[in-house]
Amino acid sequence: NAGVTQTPKFQVLKTGQSMTLQCAQDMNHNSMYWYRQDPGMGLRLIYYSASEGTTDKGEVPNGYNVSRLNKREFSLRLESAAPSQTSVYFCASTDGGGSGNTIYFGEGSWLTVV
Amino acid sequence: GDSVTQMEGPVTLSEEAFLTINCTYTATGYPSLFWYVQYPGEGLQLLLKATKADDKGSNKGFEATYRKETTSFHLEKGSVQVSDSAVYFCALSDGYSSASKIIFGSGTRLSIRP
Numbered sequence: 001n002a003g004v005t006q007t008p009k010f011q012v013l014k015t016g017q018s019m020t021l022q023c024a025q026d027m028n029h030n031s032m033y034w035y036r037q038d039p040g041m042g043l044r045l046i047y048y049s050a051s052e053g054t055t056d057k058g059e060v061p062n063g064y065n066v067s068r069l070n071k072r073e074f075s076l077r078l079e080s081a082a083p084s085q086t087s088v089y090f091c092a093s094t095d096g097g098g099s100g101n102t103i104y105f106g107e108g109s110w111l112t113v114v
Numbered sequence: 115g116d117s118v119t120q121m122e123g124p125v126t127l128s129e130e131a132f133l134t135i136n137c138t139y140t141a142t143g144y145p146s147l148f149w150y151v152q153y154p155g156e157g158l159q160l161l162l163k164a165t166k167a168d169d170k171g172s173n174k175g176f177e178a179t180y181r182k183e184t185t186s187f188h189l190e191k192g193s194v195q196v197s198d199s200a201v202y203f204c205a206l207s208d209g210y211s212s213a214s215k216i217i218f219g220s221g222t223r224l225s226i227r228p
Contacts, residue, residue, distance in 0.1 A: 033216070035218075041220060042218045043218040045215065045217075048215065058215075090157055090158070094216075101207070102160045102163065103207075103216050104160075105159065108156070108157050
């Protein structure tokens with residue numbers, strides 16, 4: 001029972017390098033999200049996708065791009081990594097059919113930018 | 115905009131103590147409310163939820179009641195165990211946007227002493 005799968009789990013980047021975090025869910029969910037988690041800041045929404053083919057900015061979108069490749073997959077790209085993007089990144093999904101739906105999280109991707 | 119405020123941690127208790135973690139929210143309309151738990155090195159997982167006023171969510175001995183009059187959703191447990199040590203997040207879902215954006219509090223770290 002995979003749920004939400006994200007890769008890679010750990011990554012170290014040099015400033016200015018680019019990378020893509022991959023996320024896939026096998027629950028046939030409509031909505032997918034990318035969050036970042038920083039100490040004392042809780043989770044902050046980067047981008048979300050309400051359904052296949054749509055994406056919208058969240059609270060902290062600067063420096064990131066996303067692609068909803070299909071219903072299963074939602075990737076997050078850092079075009080030119082900066083030390084301020086050192087964080088733990090979580091992908092999540094939900095059915096999105098109503099406000100009471102549970103959101104399911106991946107296990108997280110630890111990214112360090114040096 | 116919508117927001118969630120929860121008590122700052124860390125909270126340290128002895129085993130079998132009574133736990134309360136306060137959570138208040140600001141929202142237009144009638145959001146759904148959630149408590150998520152994050153164990154070390156893992157993603158968030160749903161602990162309990164309530165979708166309308168006066169509903170009580172419960173799971174694993176934890177309870178929270180949706181209080182519209184005080185805009186609160188405090189988490190309680192009568193007798194905590196060492197295994198309850200984790201970070202707890204209060205969250206709301208607005209239910210208005212097509213993606214039903216989920217907004218998280220900053221998290222409360224709970225440590226239980228044997």
